[in-house]
Amino acid sequence: LNRIKASGLKLRFCTNETQATREKFVKKLQGLGFDISVAEVTAPAPAACRILKERGLRPHLLVHNDLLPEFAELDKANPNCVVIGDAAENFTYANLNKAFRVLIGMEKPVLISLGRGRYYKETDGLKLDVGAYMKALEYACDVEAEVVGKPARPFFESALAEMGVPPQQAIMIGDDIVNDVGGAQQCGMRAVQVRTGKYRSVHILHP
Amino acid sequence: LNRIKASGLKLRFCTNETQATREKFVKKLQGLGFDISVAEVTAPAPAACRILKERGLRPHLLVHNDLLPEFAELDKANPNCVVIGDAAENFTYANLNKAFRVLIGMEKPVLISLGRGRYYKETDGLKLDVGAYMKALEYACDVEAEVVGKPARPFFESALAEMGVPPQQAIMIGDDIVNDVGGAQQCGMRAVQVRTGKYRSVHILHP
Numbered sequence: 006l007n008r009i010k011a012s013g014l015k016l017r018f019c020t021n022e023t024q025a026t027r028e029k030f031v032k033k034l035q036g037l038g039f040d041i042s043v044a045e046v047t048a049p050a051p052a053a054c055r056i057l058k059e060r061g062l063r064p065h066l067l068v069h070n071d072l073l074p075e076f077a078e079l080d081k082a083n084p085n086c087v088v089i090g091d092a093a094e095n096f097t098y099a100n101l102n103k104a105f106r107v108l109i110g111m112e113k114p115v116l117i118s119l120g121r122g123r124y125y126k127e128t129d130g131l132k133l134d135v136g137a138y139m140k141a142l143e144y145a146c147d148v149e150a151e152v153v154g155k156p157a158r159p160f161f162e163s164a165l166a167e168m169g170v171p172p173q174q175a176i177m178i179g180d181d182i183v184n185d186v187g188g189a190q191q192c193g194m195r196a197v198q199v200r201t202g203k204y205r206s207v208h209i210l211h212p
Numbered sequence: 213l214n215r216i217k218a219s220g221l222k223l224r225f226c227t228n229e230t231q232a233t234r235e236k237f238v239k240k241l242q243g244l245g246f247d248i249s250v251a252e253v254t255a256p257a258p259a260a261c262r263i264l265k266e267r268g269l270r271p272h273l274l275v276h277n278d279l280l281p282e283f284a285e286l287d288k289a290n291p292n293c294v295v296i297g298d299a300a301e302n303f304t305y306a307n308l309n310k311a312f313r314v315l316i317g318m319e320k321p322v323l324i325s326l327g328r329g330r331y332y333k334e335t336d337g338l339k340l341d342v343g344a345y346m347k348a349l350e351y352a353c354d355v356e357a358e359v360v361g362k363p364a365r366p367f368f369e370s371a372l373a374e375m376g377v378p379p380q381q382a383i384m385i386g387d388d389i390v391n392d393v394g395g396a397q398q399c400g401m402r403a404v405q406v407r408t409g410k411y412r413s414v415h416i417l418h419p
Contacts, residue, residue: 093305094305098300098301098303098304102337102338102339102340105331105338105344123353124312130313131309131316133309133348133352137349140347141344141345145340145341146330
């Protein structure tokens with residue numbers, strides 16, 4: 006990372022983190038010794054905020070409490086869309102019904118999902134991720150969610166736009182074969198998979 | 213109903229009720245003046261019990277508390293499948309993760325759903341129905357649920373088998389164009405839609 010920065014190459018950190026603000030995310034990585042600032046991070050919540058502002062949408066939020074500050078500036082009165090993230094403990098029966106009622110009350114429901122993950126692991130076991138709850142609302146309202154985050158194309162495109170770099174001049178580096186490598190390639194970028202983190206050798210195709 | 217019974221025609225009541233036992237369901241209808249007994253009712257929970265017994269399945273139950281007595285006789289230790297019904301307040305984040313972990317821990321996950329409804333109305337507003345939560349687990353585990361209840365074909369077939377009547381000699385009467393009329397027709401039965409309950413004139417096709 007330090008060598009990339011020293012070389013003068015442009016750099017963005019693309020994360021699907023939706024359980025914390027960019028501030029908290031950056032502090033964690035700084036604590037691990039990484040040279041990173043909030044302005045260098047592309048994350049689903051601020052990307053969603055941009056979309057909401059552009060389209061004059063007022064969100065009903067079903068997200069993690071720690072993510073709420075990312076949406077502080079937006080008008081949330083009389084909502085005309087639902088934004089769902091990995092809300093964790095906020096995924097209660099009452100909150101799911103609330104989000105559903107906002108959607109079903111709209112002539113053309115708008116559901117924006119901060120990712121489409123199936124599940125993830127925590128110290129106390131596997132947990133359902135935002136994608137599962139997104140599917141529940143999609144089915145109930147007969148609507149397709151707009152996914153913000155990796156591997157969605159607009160997410161990579163906004164990172165590229167922020168750097169002012171065309172896709173064919175950019176390289177994505179990540180550990181996730183679908184979200185990082187696949188998403189970037191779909192966007193016209195080249196991609197490198199690191200052999201750490203989620204890397205599994207079975208994902209390599211042997212000719 | 214009294215005239216059908218007096219005529220000597222065979223009769224079954226087919227319900228998708230999964231928030232109460234057949235006993236409670238029958239008492240409610242008796243209270244409204246209907247001549248009905250538990251033995252005349254085909255409902256998802258007992259139909260699921262039959263399937264579980266036939267296939268040696270031990271269920272992890274994610275259902276309404278009032279439905280639990282229907283599963284009293286089954287072995288539920290060391291579960292090898294998940295049965296989901298309209299669990300209402302039991303649809304907590306913790307319970308959904310529990311059911312998910314049972315499924316994802318199986319080599320070939322078996323998910324049995326007592327219906328596929330999207331939502332329904334109660335006095336305090338619209339609620340997500342079992343189908344939405346079924347979709348969440350299906351997506352997270354990359355599995356397709358086996359649906360027990362109307363409009364699934366095996367459900368009508370078991371009602372017919374209980375009466376000992378072939379489909380072409382049976383008529384389904386109901387208010388739901390998809391679950392009652394469509395499901396029965398798929399099964400080779402004729403069907404009559406009543407103009408009460410869920411009936412909406414927009415569902416009629418004008419040639």
